[in-house]
Amino acid sequence: MSRVPGSWPPVEIEPPVLHPNAPAPGTDLGVHFAECFGCGEVEGGLHLRSSVGDDQTVQSKFTVTRAHQGAPGLAHGGLLACAFDEALGSAVGNLLRRPAVTGRLETDFRRPVPVGSTLYIEARLDGTAGRKIYVSADGRLDAPDGPVAVSARGLFVQVGIEHFSTHGDPQALEKLAEAQRKNQINP
Numbered sequence: 001m002s003r004v005p006g007s008w009p010p011v012e013i014e015p016p017v018l019h020p021n022a023p024a025p026g027t028d029l030g031v032h033f034a035e036c037f038g039c040g041e042v043e044g045g046l047h048l049r050s051s052v053g054d055d056q057t058v059q060s061k062f063t064v065t066r067a068h069q070g071a072p073g074l075a076h077g078g079l080l081a082c083a084f085d086e087a088l089g090s091a092v093g094n095l096l097r098r099p100a101v102t103g104r105l106e107t108d109f110r111r112p113v114p115v116g117s118t119l120y121i122e123a124r125l126d127g128t129a130g131r132k133i134y135v136s137a138d139g140r141l142d143a144p145d146g147p148v149a150v151s152a153r154g155l156f157v158q159v160g161i162e163h164f165s166t167h168g169d170p171q172a173l174e175k176l177a178e179a180q181r182k183n184q185i186n187p
């Protein structure tokens with residue numbers, strides 16, 4: 001199988017347009033949902049932390065613990081993919097502020113990621129085509145300029161807010177919206 005990726009994005013795109021209320025570079029993004037496996041206060045979760053970077057990027061990092069192992073002493077690839085889903089989703093949700101879900105996520109695992117190492121992920125908006133939002137990211141080992149260990153490319157698909165109330169937990173959604181209103185998060 002070739003390791004040469006196909007062209008990206010795979011369709012003709014428009015340049016991404018930041019939402020007028022998108023947080024400024026340097027802003028810490030906090031936790032979008034306390035029970036999220038990626039960023040929430042979940043035991044064994046990734047506890048990924050993100051902030052807005054320059055040039056339509058989100059910078060995230062997480063430290064691999066023993067709870068994240070696949071082979072002894074090494075991160076599980078599926079959990080690394082989870083970290084990229086979260087980082088890419090955070091770029092879409094915070095910079096474009098459009099409700100969207102992951103339609104497709106591809107990952108290239110280039111180097112082993114040991115327990116105890118910290119992955120620095122930079123996610124960038126690549127472009128949009130109607131409801132389709134293309135994003136990609138690189139994850140570097142132990143420093144923002146460390147060697148690339150994992151790369152990912154994702155397609156997020158914009159959905160109506162009813163996607164979450166119809167298929168998810170409407171009561172939890174309402175509680176989350178209420179908490180966001182209290183924290184005066186701009187819609």
Ligand SMILES: CCCCCCCC/C=C\CCCCCCCC(=O)SCCNC(=O)CCNC(=O)[C@H](O)C(C)(C)COP(=O)(O)OP(=O)(O)OC[C@H]1O[C@@H](n2cnc3c(N)ncnc32)[C@H](O)[C@@H]1OP(=O)(O)O
Pocket residue numbers: 032085086087088089090091093094097098099100101102103104130131132155157159187
């Ligand atoms: C107010 C908001 C702002 C708030 C801001 C606050 C900050 C928030 C910060 C941070 C939050 C984020 C952090 C979390 C991140 C984690 C995200 C996840 O893990 S999401 C869970 C996993 N994903 C699913 O569960 C999806 C399940 N799939 C579906 O529901 C559907 O398949 C869906 C919606 C993806 C598409 O279904 P259809 O019926 O609506 O639309 P169709 O026509 O099928 O697709 C639309 C277009 O997309 C293409 N498409 C869809 N899936 C594709 C695929 N796998 N590959 C290629 N193309 C695909 C299609 O070919 C179509 O393209 P053509 O318009 O015809 O050109």
